[in-house]
Amino acid sequence: MTWDEKIKDFENFLKFERNFSENTLDAYLRDIKKLRDYSERDLENTGPLHISYENIQEYLFQLSKQKFSERTQARWISSIKAFFNYLSEDEIREDNPSTLLEGPKLGLYLPDTLSFHDVERIINAIDVSTDLGKRNHCMIEVLYGCGLRVSELIDMRISNINFKELYIKIDGKGDKTRFVPLAEFTAKLIKDFIRDVRMKNKINKRFEDILFLNSRGSAMSRVIVFIIIKELAEKAGISKKISPHTFRHSFATHLLQNGADLRYIQEMLGHSSIATTEIYTHLKNEELRDVIINYHPRNRVANG
Known part of the structure; x- marks a missing residue:
């Protein structure tokens, strides 16, 4: 896995998820390329x-x-932290070598999640009358x-999909294989998509076994x-910046909120370390904190 590959992925992340301006994007990429050169x-x-x-x-x-300015040095650290936060969030690295760098205080990094209601709003925004819409619905x-x-x-x-036993074999990061349970609802959607949409389209021979294909x-x-x-x-009216990984975070958070054991969530996500999965307990604690602030009678009295 080379610097150039990860820098390109980082560029797409900043551009499409963080909506960075061209100037800020160029500055961050320039900083990381200097680290690459070093x-x-x-x-x-x-x-x-490594x-x-x-x-x-x-x-x-x-x-x-x-003798660069302090402002420039602070930006180097921000760029490096953003790059390794991205690698950590995308689970490309288990550890984050930038965590202890002195610089702008970013606090605990908590991933964005969607409520179940927001997930439904996004799904309801899909036009399932078209083949493209049916593919996108199945993907989400x-x-x-x-x-x-x-x-x-x-x-x-x-x-790799076992419709009889209801699981998917996933070849994950680092060539690690895991088996993810498949809900009957999701299995039916996949079957319907294969039968009604995918089989009608012309498929490149190299990708005959790949489930989701482009036009x-x-x-x-x-x-x-x-x-x-x-x-x-945007169509669903959700203003927060979300990415494919937001659905993964939401999957884990909703399982934890509904009582799933953290070890089972670790297995389903394919985390090699439970420490990576424990970020979701921080999300749950944030939610509990908000409940106390908003609903505890002492806080209600104080906010009068």
């Missing part, structure tokens, strides 16, 4: 998955000796119903899925 030149070509906190700290120390239901990463969604194979009969890209979800959110 890594390739001075760290024996260490990649983005660069350490100490490596980054030394890089920033070397830059600081060149699979994202939310199975808690998949976007890369797992676009690589999903029909041969040319080839595999879909991550960027297209981002764009589809962004447009559906």
